[in-house]
Amino acid sequence: MERYREEIERLSTTFSEKDGMPPVCGRIINYLFLKPDAEATFEELITYFQVSKSAVSNALKMLEQRGVVISKTRYGQRKRYFSINVNIDDILNVISEKHIQMKGYVHEIIQLRSSDTEVDKNLRNVLKLINLINEKYPQIIAEFRNQLNNENQ
Amino acid sequence: MERYREEIERLSTTFSEKDGMPPVCGRIINYLFLKPDAEATFEELITYFQVSKSAVSNALKMLEQRGVVISKTRYGQRKRYFSINVNIDDILNVISEKHIQMKGYVHEIIQLRSSDTEVDKNLRNVLKLINLINEKYPQIIAEFRNQLNNENQ
DNA sequence: CGTTTAGTTCTGAATATTCAGAACTAAACG
């Protein structure tokens, strides 16, 4: 992974600057993404980035909470293996969750406003759009799965 | 707007804690969202939140950059009016931009990896999914517009 | 059940962010 050191640093700024994560989070994400099996141990991350155990521990906790990283243990070993969550269903769920949250927010604003101006009309339209997107989502996913199945024949 | 003071404070935490914006940004967003016309002047924000001109200036700059807020001047007045951008096309563009960015990131990772493991296969699938979503987007929007037109008859 | 291994949580120093206040700019009024 030595050859990726600079790329990891460059790509990490996206996550820290745009997504509001600490630098160590961004580094870990990209390290994992660039590993052939997308997986690393705690120890490995510490030695590669020369960073403290607490920094890695907190970063991994944050990434697991966001659903970006998952950890596994193997055959009763103490050691844990941390990897990028590339599970399609999980990714779709994260996106879906965001939509639901956005819907909840817009809904609450509309409730609080309880008026009937042009803006209210627009807000209701935004809500309709969110609903429509959410509604269409399963269809897109179905089509995606279909596409995958066809390719594997 | 006095009656919304507490709600604004409560709703603002979402934006500061989850979206990585400064507190003043969250407050301004919600203030605007709860105003009947979704619009306010610079002066108005300063007096309502008892906050400095620089804080408001920087917050509005950030919000305009993110596409959440737009500002207008009126009839050659010096004063500017800041409002939430509820323009559907603009909102859709922001979402689209995010997709394009995500696509670019995943693409770059795949390029850098230049391997052919199970993870690579998964990443290519993620890319396919992003592409499919982007492809379907215009259709959803068309359907949405259609829905709006039918309602207005 | 003492020891090791693997990671977590606590404490505080270094650093970054947020914002107030002052200095500044740019438009347009008179």
Place this chain on the structure above:
DNA sequence: CGTTTAGTTCTGAATATTCAGAACTAAACG
């Protein structure tokens, strides 16, 4: 073209975040 109005940019203090190092916990080895 001096003055006012409306906002921006600069400077630094207050506060929050990030992370290192130390103390701690929890699992499982022997």
